Amino acid sequence: MSSTLSRRGFLATAVAAAAVAPLAAPSIARAQGAARLLVVGGGFGGASAARFARIAYPWLEVTLVEPQRSFVTCPYGNLVLGGERKMADITHSFDALRARGVNVVHDWVEGIDPVAKTARLRGGATLGYDRMILSPGIALRWGAIEGYDEAASALLPHAWVPGDGTQTSLLRRQLEAMDDGGVVGLAIPGNPFRCPPGPYERISMIAHYLKRHKPKSKILALDAKDAFSKQGLFQDGWKQLYGDMIEWVPLSKDGKVVRVDAASRTLETEFGVKHQVAVANIIPPQSAARIAIAAGLADNSGWVPVNPRSFESRAAPGIHVVGDANNGAPMPKSGFIANNTAKQAVASAAALLRGETPPEAVYFNTCYSHVGEEYGISIVGIFRPTDTAIVEVPNSGGVSPRGDLPDQRRAEAAYADAWYASITQDAWG
Amino acid sequence: MRPAVLGLALALAFPAAAAAQAPLAAQGCLGCHGATGAGSAAIPGLSGRPAAELSAAMLAFRANERPGPIMGRIARGYTDAEIAAMAAHFAALPAGGSR
Numbered sequence: 027m028s029s030t031l032s033r034r035g036f037l038a039t040a041v042a043a044a045a046v047a048p049l050a051a052p053s054i055a056r057a058q059g060a061a062r063l064l065v066v067g068g069g070f071g072g073a074s075a076a077r078f079a080r081i082a083y084p085w086l087e088v089t090l091v092e093p094q095r096s097f098v099t100c101p102y103g104n105l106v107l108g109g110e111r112k113m114a115d116i117t118h119s120f121d122a123l124r125a126r127g128v129n130v131v132h133d134w135v136e137g138i139d140p141v142a143k144t145a146r147l148r149g150g151a152t153l154g155y156d157r158m159i160l161s162p163g164i165a166l167r168w169g170a171i172e173g174y175d176e177a178a179s180a181l182l183p184h185a186w187v188p189g190d191g192t193q194t195s196l197l198r199r200q201l202e203a204m205d206d207g208g209v210v211g212l213a214i215p216g217n218p219f220r221c222p223p224g225p226y227e228r229i230s231m232i233a234h235y236l237k238r239h240k241p242k243s244k245i246l247a248l249d250a251k252d253a254f255s256k257q258g259l260f261q262d263g264w265k266q267l268y269g270d271m272i273e274w275v276p277l278s279k280d281g282k283v284v285r286v287d288a289a290s291r292t293l294e295t296e297f298g299v300k301h302q303v304a305v306a307n308i309i310p311p312q313s314a315a316r317i318a319i320a321a322g323l324a325d326n327s328g329w330v331p332v333n334p335r336s337f338e339s340r341a342a343p344g345i346h347v348v349g350d351a352n353n354g355a356p357m358p359k360s361g362f363i364a365n366n367t368a369k370q371a372v373a374s375a376a377a378l379l380r381g382e383t384p385p386e387a388v389y390f391n392t393c394y395s396h397v398g399e400e401y402g403i404s405i406v407g408i409f410r411p412t413d414t415a416i417v418e419v420p421n422s423g424g425v426s427p428r429g430d431l432p433d434q435r436r437a438e439a440a441y442a443d444a445w446y447a448s449i450t451q452d453a454w455g
Numbered sequence: 456m457r458p459a460v461l462g463l464a465l466a467l468a469f470p471a472a473a474a475a476q477a478p479l480a481a482q483g484c485l486g487c488h489g490a491t492g493a494g495s496a497a498i499p500g501l502s503g504r505p506a507a508e509l510s511a512a513m514l515a516f517r518a519n520e521r522p523g524p525i526m527g528r529i530a531r532g533y534t535d536a537e538i539a540a541m542a543a544h545f546a547a548l549p550a551g552g553s554r
Binding site for chain 1: 524525
């Protein structure tokens with residue numbers, strides 16, 4: 027290019043050339059060395075990032091590394107437990123992302139070198155990148171509840187990291203095999219954890235199943251905290267739909283499970299009360315996934331501090347960490363936030379690759395929960411970044427209104443179904 | 456060519472891509488209103504509707520002048536400029552969505 031050509035003149039020429047032959051641009055980019063976006067993790071954050079990158083920034087070469095051949099979602103897993111959905115309904119193929127030009131690699135990332143900008147795969151390959159979107163999800167903190175390790179989870183499922191679906195299917199089978207009159211025990215962690223309303227939707231959907239098929243049964247929910255998301259709405263709905271089937275025990279009433287005995291399905295609380303149950307669902311304390319910790323990205327909290335505008339790791343420039351692994355408080359660790367912030371992270375990565383400033387950001391979340399089949403509730407949040415934090419927009423968002431509002435509940439149950447169809451399309455479609 | 460200039464040139468070479476980037480605020484709508492903005496089951500579509508209609512609906516939800524199970528809570532989080540940008544974005548998409 028002539029050094030005397032003005033920037034404006036160059037741009038006009040580029041636009042004119044593009045108008046004539048827009049398809050030539052990718053080959054120009056490759057000739058120059060197209061920027062490589064490496065997405066690690068194929069869940070709501072990673073899949074959304076890969077899809078959005080291909081649509082909005084076609085000059086990016088996008089590779090997605092995800093061990094599972096198809097992705098089982100956490101959202102709507104509770105409806106599988108309630109008998110309202112099948113595993114196939116919550117399982118998503120990566121074929122559509124491949125058709126969009128994403129290079130999907132089914133492997134584990136074993137190590138990340140943020141200086142050399144490489145990721146080492148279990149299968150032996152090493153992938154280079156110009157920017158990484160890291161959306162690895164969570165790790166369960168085995169041993170944080172004494173006696174609860176990976177082996178114990180084969181008897182007392184967590185069903186909180188779906189993997190290939192085994193855990194959700196196992197809990198469903200245990201509920202189906204339980205005698206009428208049995209007690210289903212849940213251990214629920216303190217904050218922060220993946221999907222704040224999730225345990226309470228799970229209680230609801232288990233109650234929904236039991237009410238129909240095993241109405242003499244009970245649910246004992248042992249909680250390591252004293253308050254939870256959408257609490258008033260959930261408790262109103264439990265009373266209305268399930269009577270006295272559900273007993274929720276908060277931290278202050280000795281609700282914190284500190285020890286389990288998997289063989290006898292016994293949950294022991296802080297003050298030594300032992301609850302033997304017919305089926306136990308243990309949702310243990312969590313941290314960012316192991317790869318984020320191994321790469322040195324997490325702080326002492328176990329979660330990854332990030333720039334609130336770009337989601338770039340504070341510890342490792344060039345790596346944008348989205349989804350449940352980051353410390354995005356006060357935003358919840360939800361699929362919606364993972365989807366929404368992944369787009370900001372990709373836009374920021376693209377801007378930084380061009381030497382530009384990341385775009386203005388606004389983050390949006392809605393979490394619907396099913397209390398019953400036609401009984402939905404929601405929480406909405408709109409958030410904005412400052413230089414150092416993420417702040418919820420005052421006087422916005424919040425939870426569904428309380429009261430006897432059957433039309434509201436029916437509408438939100440239908441909206442929840444529409445949300446699931448929509449957001450899974452926006453991630454894997 | 457400097458990377459910034461290359462990137463800008465490439466962005467300009469893809470008008471649809473540039474449009475998709477512009478209002479990131481509008482991306483939040485897609486979680487429920489369909490990945491193409493075309494709607495999803497019980498949730499109505501946005502794409503291809505006049506910008507004035509979309510803006511007016513959001514402003515009415517925000518002012519608590521239009522009832523709805525959830526949109527009032529959502530609209531109160533956005534500025535006039537963001538609502539205008541969202542409306543323009545969806546109005547410019549073909550009805551029934553794209554991609």
